Amino acid sequence: MRGIIIFTITTSICYLSLLLPFGMSTEQSSANRGRSELEAARLAVIGDFKVGLDKLSREIELYQQVAATEQVAQLRQQHAATREAFKRVEWLLEYIDPTAVKRFINGAPLPKTEPHVPAIVIIEPSGLQRLDELVWEEEPDFAAVRKMLNKLQREYADLQLYARNRRLQHRQLFEALRLEVVRIFTLGVSGFDTPASGLAMTENLATLLAIDHVYDYYAESVEEQDAILHRRIVTALRRGEELLSGADFNTFNRLTFLTEVINPLTSGLVDAQELLEVEFSAAARNPVNPRAKLLFGADWLNADVYAKLPLSDYEAARVELGRLLFFDPILSTNNQRACASCHLPEKAFTDGSARSLALDREGTILRNSPTLINSVFAEKFFYDLREERLDRQIKHVVHDSLEFATDFIEIVEKLSQSEEYVALFRAAYPENPDYMLSRYSVSDALGRFVKSLRAHNSPFDRMARGEAAADSEVAAGFNLFMGKAACGTCHFAPTFSGLVPPYFRESESEVLGVPATKVWENAQIDSDLGRLTNSKPGDEAYFHAFSFKTPTVRNAALTAPYMHNGVYAELEEVMDFYNRGGGAGIGSFVDHQTLPPDALELDTEEIGSLITFMEALTDTSGLTKTPIHLPEFSVAEWNGRRIGGEY
Amino acid sequence: MRTFYFLLGLMTLSAGAINAQLVFPTEIELPEGFAPTQVLMPGSPLDLQVLFIGGVDLVQTTPTYGNPAGVAVAKEWHDFIGFTPDDTGETMGWVTVNHESIYNDDRIGDGGGMTAFRVERDPITGLLNVVDQELSDGREGKFFNVDFVNTVGETGMNCGGISSVVDGRIWTAEEWFRGDNSAINNGVFSNNNALGAGPYGIGSSSNQGVRDTSEFTIDSPDFPAFDGMTIPKYQNFNWMVEIDPREATAIRKQYNWGRQGFEGGAITPDNKYVYLGVDATPGFWLRFVADTPGDFTQGDLQVYKHDADNKWISIGENDPEKLLNLSAEAVAVGATMYNRNEWVTVDPNTGDIYWTETGRDEPAGSWNDEAAAGAVFAPHHLARAIEQGVTGPDAEDYKDYYGRVLKYDAITEEVSVAIEGGPFFEVSPLEADYPEKHLSNPDGLSFMEIDGQSFLIICEDLNGDDHGRMPFENDNANGGLGNRLCELFLLDLSIEDAVVDDLIRITAVPLGAEITGAVVTPDGKSLLVNSQHPSGINPFPYNHSLTFAIHGFDELLVSNLTGPNGVPSETFSAYPNPTLQTVFLNDRQDVALYSQLGQRLRVYRNVSQIDVSQLAAGIYYLQNENGETIEIVKE
Structure with missing residues (x-):
C-alpha cells in the first residue's frame, strides 16, 4: 500500500486530466458516494466478523470450563451456545477455509482417511458435530468431551489467526x-x-x-x-x-x-x-x-466442471458422435452389446434388471445399472467411486470381461474400417490429427454424450422454482424427505444424490447394510464390499466396506429395481428398508453402518407422500433420442448390427 | 466540479489509509483518440512441445504372461523423468518416464511401469523428435514399455528415481510401502478389513493390481545374500530398480540398498555415493557408498544420525533380514527422522545434495513409537515444535502443513533447511507477498543452470488445500472441484537463507497441471516435465498424463526471471516480463482488466503482479482504483 498511502488530494487533482476521460465524470459523483458507502459496509462486516470470531473463542473456553464441572444440563446449554456462536460466523469462516472447518470444527462425525499420504491412516472425527453426539448421550463421557474440546480449542485458535488476517x-x-x-x-x-x-x-x-x-x-x-x-x-x-x-x-x-x-x-x-x-x-x-x-435452476451446477472435459468448438459434433457410439454394439468384442444394452433411454438409461446380463448371457455383471441422467453431477463415478473422470468410465466397461471384454486398440482398429465413422471423427476431432480416432476421442465423445444427459424440469423442479403451484402431496413428501425421513441428509438437494452442498464438490458413499436377498429378518448383508475394493489405495479403510455411492433419487419412478444389487423391486420396499433403520433393522447390520440405525417411524400415509414426491422427480424429456442408423463398415458381417445391441 | 474534487480526494485518502476496496465499473468508455501508456507483452520465449501422452500413445511390449510381443496403450500417472545422454552423438539421448500406479495389464505387466523413448533435436525447428528405434529384442517403434515382468519382477507405484549426473544411468523408485500381498493385489482384501471377509474378485480385468501373488524367488547373482531367496511377492516391491533405457528393460532390483517406500535419489559427481529419499513418516536419510565408484552392487548402506559423532551409521549390505526390515534397523541405531522425504537432487558444481521433505499435517502418531524406541527428530522439527509452542514433534498438535527443501552439505555432513514452505506469515513469505508467493508440500526436485547460474526446480504436490495452501484469495480456490493448483518454481541457489519470497514461478505450464519429473536436457535448452494427473478441463492432450518439453531455457538471462528492480513507483505503471508472462505493477493495489471494448474481464485485488499467461493475444486495458489506465498489448 505504500504508493497509495502517499496519494493526497493535491496529487489526485493533478491526475484529473488523466482520469476524466475514463470511467469518472461529474455525473458519476453519486456513484463515488455510493462507493464510500460500500466501503463502509465492507469494513463494518469485517469488523463484526472479527468480533464474532472472538465470541466463538470465548464460548469454546466457557465450554471447556463447563466440561470440567461435569454438569450435564449446563454442558448441553453451553454446547448450544457454542454452536450458535459458530453459526454466526459460519458463513465467512467456511468460505475462508472450508477444509479446515470440515476437518476440525464442524465436519460430519465419521472417520476419514488421511488425505494424500502413502499409507492408510484413519482420522477419527472431531469438532462440534461429534460433540453434539457426545454431549447428548444419556451419560456423557466427560473425559472424552474435554479431550475433544481441547482439540477444538487448539485448532480453532489456528484457524482464527488465519481467518482474521485475510483481506476480504x-x-x-x-x-x-x-x-x-x-x-x-x-x-x-x-x-x-x-x-x-x-x-x-x-x-x-x-x-x-x-x-x-x-x-x-x-x-x-x-x-x-x-x-x-x-x-x-x-x-x-x-x-x-x-x-x-x-x-x-x-x-x-x-x-x-x-x-x-x-x-x-x-x-x-x-x-x-x-x-x-x-x-x-x-x-x-x-x-x-x-x-x-x-x-x-438448470444453470446452478456447471456440468462442464464435473465432466472435466474442455470446452470445445466441436461440442455438438462430439455429442452426436458419442450418441452413435453409445448405441453401437461395435464397441464390444462380439459386436452385439452396446452401452445402450444396459442403459435404455426409456428407463432413464437403466435396464430394469437387478444386475445386468453379462456378455456371456449366463451370469450377470456385479451391480445394478445406474441412471445416466444427471450422472455428470458427481465428483467420482461408479457405485464404488472408483473413477474420477466421466470420459474414463468407458474404460472400465471396455476392459471388463463381463461387459465389452475388449480393449481400445481393437476398438480403434474396428472403427477405422468404417469410412463413415472416420469422417465423423475427423469432423469432430480435427485439432489433433494423430489422435483423431484414438482411445482419447472415443472416450471423449462418449463422455460428452453422457454429460449431455441432463434434466432439470421435473414437476417438482417447477414447483421448487416457483413456476408451478405446489402440490400438497408432493410438498408433504418433500418435507418428509428433507425432514423426518432424513433422506435429504444423504440425498442432498438439488441433485438428490450424494453430491454435498453447498460446494457440490464431493460425492459421498454410505454403508446401509443392503441385504443379499429380500428378507426382512435375519438378513445377510450383500457380500459386495463396494468402495473398499475399488482399487484406489486411499480407500482401503474398514469403513469403506459395503459402502456405495449415494445415487440420485431423480427419475426413481423409472429406475427399478433399486439399490446397488437391485434387491428391491418397488419404491415401497426401499422405504420399508429405510423405515426399519436399514441393515440394523433387518439383521444385516455392520458396526460402521452410516445410516442411522433407528427406525424412522414413518406411517403408510407418510411413505405414500414420499413416493409421490419421488415420482414428481421424473424428467427424461428430450433425452431419449435414438439414432436411426449406424455407420456402415467395410466388413460386411458387421453391418446389420442392431442399434442399441442384440441383448 | 468542486464537489467532485472533494469526493475524489476523500476517496483516495481513505483508499490509502485503510486498504480500501473499490468497485470497478463493469464497463468503461474509451474516448476517441485516447492514448494511454502502452505496454507490450511479447509472447513467452519459452514454448511447449508434447512428447508422450499417457493412456493414448501406444507402447511396444515384450512377450508377457503368455501374450506375444505387441502393442498396448501406455500406462498413465507420469512421474519421474530420466534422461540418458547419447554418447554416440547420433541422437540427444533416451527419455524414461515412470508410471506411478498399481494396476494390471496383460501386455505391459501388472503394477506400475516405465516407458522409454529416444529423442533428437531437430536442427531446423529446434524441437525434439521422438525417433524410431529397433531394440535388440526385435521391438520396433517410438515408445517402449520397460520390461520388468520377465527380468526382475513387477514394480509398483513407480514414483521418483535417479537420473545419474555422471553417466545417465537410471533407477526407478517403488513408493507406497506395501505390507502384505493383499495390498499389491487390490482384489483380495484381508488387510484392514475389520470384517475378515474372504477372497473376493470383482470380475473386472481392469481394476485389480498385481495378480500373481505367489512367492517370488530372487534371481540376482549380483547379490549373493539374496540370490535364490524366496520371499512373499509383496516383498519384491519397494526397491530402487535400475533399468536400461536403451533396451527398455530392467537390470536389477537394488536389494543391497534396502527395502523402503523409496521416492527418489541422487548419485554424486564422483559416482561413489547414492543418496536416497524415503516417503514415509518417519523417513530416514539413507545413502549407499560404493566400494568402487560406479559399481553399486558392492558397498555399504548407511543411515544418517545427526547427533552422532560419526553421522553415517552402517546397516551393512549382506544381511537380507536387515535390508528387508530397514526401518526397524534405522530405529534401532537411533537414526534421524524426517517427515516424508521425497526427491533428491545434486548440485554437480558443489556436490551439495538437496531433497524435498514434503511434510505431513499431523505427524505425531506416525513417529511417536519410533521416537520412544530411540530414533531422534531432525533438529528443524524440534525447533519448529518450540516455535509452535508444543512439547515436541511428537505432540498431538504439532503441525507440518507446508514442508520444505533440505540441504545436505557433504563436507560438514550437516543438514540445513534450504527453503521453508509456507505461508508462515510471521516469517515468510512477507504477508504482502501472499498469495502470489507460497510454497506447499514440495515434492519433485531437480537442478538446472540458466545463464550460468544454478537453480533448483521445485514442484509442488499439495497434501491439502487448507491453512492457506490454496490461497483463498485465488478466484477459484473456493468450491472448486479438483482445482488444486500445483506449481513449478525456480530457486536461485546463490541466494543465502532463501525464503518463499525468493521463488520464481514458471507459468509456462498448462493450467491446473500437476508438474513433476522436471529434468533438463544436456544442451540446457529444454526442460522435460510430466503433468501427472491434470484436470480434465485442459484441452487435449493437456487433460492426460503427459510428458512435454519447455524449450528456450538456453536463451534466458537470469534477469529475465525477475520482476522490476527498485522501490515501488507512485505512478501507475506496469512492467511486462515475457518469460514469466507476468505484468508487474508499480505497487500492490487493486486493478481491473478490461477488454478492448471496455468490458470488465476480471478484477484483481491486492496484487503487485498479474499472470497473463492464459490471456489470448490482443489489446487489454488495466485500470487502477484511481481510474488511471494502461493499455496492454499481448502478442
Missing part, C-alpha cells in the same frame, strides 16, 4: 453469503449437522439472522439504486425469520421456505452483486455457476 473483498462477502443461504436450506433445515441435539431450527434462525445482519450494511447502497430489489431481499429475510421462529422440525414447510425465502435470497444476492458492480469469480472452474440465481 466485496465479491467474497457476497459469495460467502450466498453459500450460507444454500447451506441453510440444503443442510440446515434437514438437521444435517445436529445429529443428536435436534437444535437445527434454532440454529437456522441464528444463521439467517447473521445473513440479515450482513445484508443490513449493504442495504442502503442497494436500496438507493433499486428499491424493489432491496424490498425483495428484506421481505425474504423477514419471512424466513418468521418461518424459523419457534419452528417445529417435523411440520416446518420446506417447500414454502424454499420458494419464499431461499429463492428470493439466492437470486437477490446475485442481483445485488451485479447492481453494485461487484465482480464475480471466474465461472469456468467453479462447480456452482457464480451468477446462477436458483438452486433448482
Whole structure:
C-alpha cells in the first residue's frame, strides 16, 4: 500500500486530466458516494466478523470450563451456545477455509482417511458435530468431551489467526453469503449437522439472522439504486425469520421456505452483486455457476466442471458422435452389446434388471445399472467411486470381461474400417490429427454424450422454482424427505444424490447394510464390499466396506429395481428398508453402518407422500433420442448390427 | 466540479489509509483518440512441445504372461523423468518416464511401469523428435514399455528415481510401502478389513493390481545374500530398480540398498555415493557408498544420525533380514527422522545434495513409537515444535502443513533447511507477498543452470488445500472441484537463507497441471516435465498424463526471471516480463482488466503482479482504483 498511502488530494487533482476521460465524470459523483458507502459496509462486516470470531473463542473456553464441572444440563446449554456462536460466523469462516472447518470444527462425525499420504491412516472425527453426539448421550463421557474440546480449542485458535488476517473483498462477502443461504436450506433445515441435539431450527434462525445482519450494511447502497430489489431481499429475510421462529422440525414447510425465502435470497444476492458492480469469480472452474440465481435452476451446477472435459468448438459434433457410439454394439468384442444394452433411454438409461446380463448371457455383471441422467453431477463415478473422470468410465466397461471384454486398440482398429465413422471423427476431432480416432476421442465423445444427459424440469423442479403451484402431496413428501425421513441428509438437494452442498464438490458413499436377498429378518448383508475394493489405495479403510455411492433419487419412478444389487423391486420396499433403520433393522447390520440405525417411524400415509414426491422427480424429456442408423463398415458381417445391441 | 474534487480526494485518502476496496465499473468508455501508456507483452520465449501422452500413445511390449510381443496403450500417472545422454552423438539421448500406479495389464505387466523413448533435436525447428528405434529384442517403434515382468519382477507405484549426473544411468523408485500381498493385489482384501471377509474378485480385468501373488524367488547373482531367496511377492516391491533405457528393460532390483517406500535419489559427481529419499513418516536419510565408484552392487548402506559423532551409521549390505526390515534397523541405531522425504537432487558444481521433505499435517502418531524406541527428530522439527509452542514433534498438535527443501552439505555432513514452505506469515513469505508467493508440500526436485547460474526446480504436490495452501484469495480456490493448483518454481541457489519470497514461478505450464519429473536436457535448452494427473478441463492432450518439453531455457538471462528492480513507483505503471508472462505493477493495489471494448474481464485485488499467461493475444486495458489506465498489448 505504500504508493497509495502517499496519494493526497493535491496529487489526485493533478491526475484529473488523466482520469476524466475514463470511467469518472461529474455525473458519476453519486456513484463515488455510493462507493464510500460500500466501503463502509465492507469494513463494518469485517469488523463484526472479527468480533464474532472472538465470541466463538470465548464460548469454546466457557465450554471447556463447563466440561470440567461435569454438569450435564449446563454442558448441553453451553454446547448450544457454542454452536450458535459458530453459526454466526459460519458463513465467512467456511468460505475462508472450508477444509479446515470440515476437518476440525464442524465436519460430519465419521472417520476419514488421511488425505494424500502413502499409507492408510484413519482420522477419527472431531469438532462440534461429534460433540453434539457426545454431549447428548444419556451419560456423557466427560473425559472424552474435554479431550475433544481441547482439540477444538487448539485448532480453532489456528484457524482464527488465519481467518482474521485475510483481506476480504466485496465479491467474497457476497459469495460467502450466498453459500450460507444454500447451506441453510440444503443442510440446515434437514438437521444435517445436529445429529443428536435436534437444535437445527434454532440454529437456522441464528444463521439467517447473521445473513440479515450482513445484508443490513449493504442495504442502503442497494436500496438507493433499486428499491424493489432491496424490498425483495428484506421481505425474504423477514419471512424466513418468521418461518424459523419457534419452528417445529417435523411440520416446518420446506417447500414454502424454499420458494419464499431461499429463492428470493439466492437470486437477490446475485442481483445485488451485479447492481453494485461487484465482480464475480471466474465461472469456468467453479462447480456452482457464480451468477446462477436458483438452486433448482438448470444453470446452478456447471456440468462442464464435473465432466472435466474442455470446452470445445466441436461440442455438438462430439455429442452426436458419442450418441452413435453409445448405441453401437461395435464397441464390444462380439459386436452385439452396446452401452445402450444396459442403459435404455426409456428407463432413464437403466435396464430394469437387478444386475445386468453379462456378455456371456449366463451370469450377470456385479451391480445394478445406474441412471445416466444427471450422472455428470458427481465428483467420482461408479457405485464404488472408483473413477474420477466421466470420459474414463468407458474404460472400465471396455476392459471388463463381463461387459465389452475388449480393449481400445481393437476398438480403434474396428472403427477405422468404417469410412463413415472416420469422417465423423475427423469432423469432430480435427485439432489433433494423430489422435483423431484414438482411445482419447472415443472416450471423449462418449463422455460428452453422457454429460449431455441432463434434466432439470421435473414437476417438482417447477414447483421448487416457483413456476408451478405446489402440490400438497408432493410438498408433504418433500418435507418428509428433507425432514423426518432424513433422506435429504444423504440425498442432498438439488441433485438428490450424494453430491454435498453447498460446494457440490464431493460425492459421498454410505454403508446401509443392503441385504443379499429380500428378507426382512435375519438378513445377510450383500457380500459386495463396494468402495473398499475399488482399487484406489486411499480407500482401503474398514469403513469403506459395503459402502456405495449415494445415487440420485431423480427419475426413481423409472429406475427399478433399486439399490446397488437391485434387491428391491418397488419404491415401497426401499422405504420399508429405510423405515426399519436399514441393515440394523433387518439383521444385516455392520458396526460402521452410516445410516442411522433407528427406525424412522414413518406411517403408510407418510411413505405414500414420499413416493409421490419421488415420482414428481421424473424428467427424461428430450433425452431419449435414438439414432436411426449406424455407420456402415467395410466388413460386411458387421453391418446389420442392431442399434442399441442384440441383448 | 468542486464537489467532485472533494469526493475524489476523500476517496483516495481513505483508499490509502485503510486498504480500501473499490468497485470497478463493469464497463468503461474509451474516448476517441485516447492514448494511454502502452505496454507490450511479447509472447513467452519459452514454448511447449508434447512428447508422450499417457493412456493414448501406444507402447511396444515384450512377450508377457503368455501374450506375444505387441502393442498396448501406455500406462498413465507420469512421474519421474530420466534422461540418458547419447554418447554416440547420433541422437540427444533416451527419455524414461515412470508410471506411478498399481494396476494390471496383460501386455505391459501388472503394477506400475516405465516407458522409454529416444529423442533428437531437430536442427531446423529446434524441437525434439521422438525417433524410431529397433531394440535388440526385435521391438520396433517410438515408445517402449520397460520390461520388468520377465527380468526382475513387477514394480509398483513407480514414483521418483535417479537420473545419474555422471553417466545417465537410471533407477526407478517403488513408493507406497506395501505390507502384505493383499495390498499389491487390490482384489483380495484381508488387510484392514475389520470384517475378515474372504477372497473376493470383482470380475473386472481392469481394476485389480498385481495378480500373481505367489512367492517370488530372487534371481540376482549380483547379490549373493539374496540370490535364490524366496520371499512373499509383496516383498519384491519397494526397491530402487535400475533399468536400461536403451533396451527398455530392467537390470536389477537394488536389494543391497534396502527395502523402503523409496521416492527418489541422487548419485554424486564422483559416482561413489547414492543418496536416497524415503516417503514415509518417519523417513530416514539413507545413502549407499560404493566400494568402487560406479559399481553399486558392492558397498555399504548407511543411515544418517545427526547427533552422532560419526553421522553415517552402517546397516551393512549382506544381511537380507536387515535390508528387508530397514526401518526397524534405522530405529534401532537411533537414526534421524524426517517427515516424508521425497526427491533428491545434486548440485554437480558443489556436490551439495538437496531433497524435498514434503511434510505431513499431523505427524505425531506416525513417529511417536519410533521416537520412544530411540530414533531422534531432525533438529528443524524440534525447533519448529518450540516455535509452535508444543512439547515436541511428537505432540498431538504439532503441525507440518507446508514442508520444505533440505540441504545436505557433504563436507560438514550437516543438514540445513534450504527453503521453508509456507505461508508462515510471521516469517515468510512477507504477508504482502501472499498469495502470489507460497510454497506447499514440495515434492519433485531437480537442478538446472540458466545463464550460468544454478537453480533448483521445485514442484509442488499439495497434501491439502487448507491453512492457506490454496490461497483463498485465488478466484477459484473456493468450491472448486479438483482445482488444486500445483506449481513449478525456480530457486536461485546463490541466494543465502532463501525464503518463499525468493521463488520464481514458471507459468509456462498448462493450467491446473500437476508438474513433476522436471529434468533438463544436456544442451540446457529444454526442460522435460510430466503433468501427472491434470484436470480434465485442459484441452487435449493437456487433460492426460503427459510428458512435454519447455524449450528456450538456453536463451534466458537470469534477469529475465525477475520482476522490476527498485522501490515501488507512485505512478501507475506496469512492467511486462515475457518469460514469466507476468505484468508487474508499480505497487500492490487493486486493478481491473478490461477488454478492448471496455468490458470488465476480471478484477484483481491486492496484487503487485498479474499472470497473463492464459490471456489470448490482443489489446487489454488495466485500470487502477484511481481510474488511471494502461493499455496492454499481448502478442
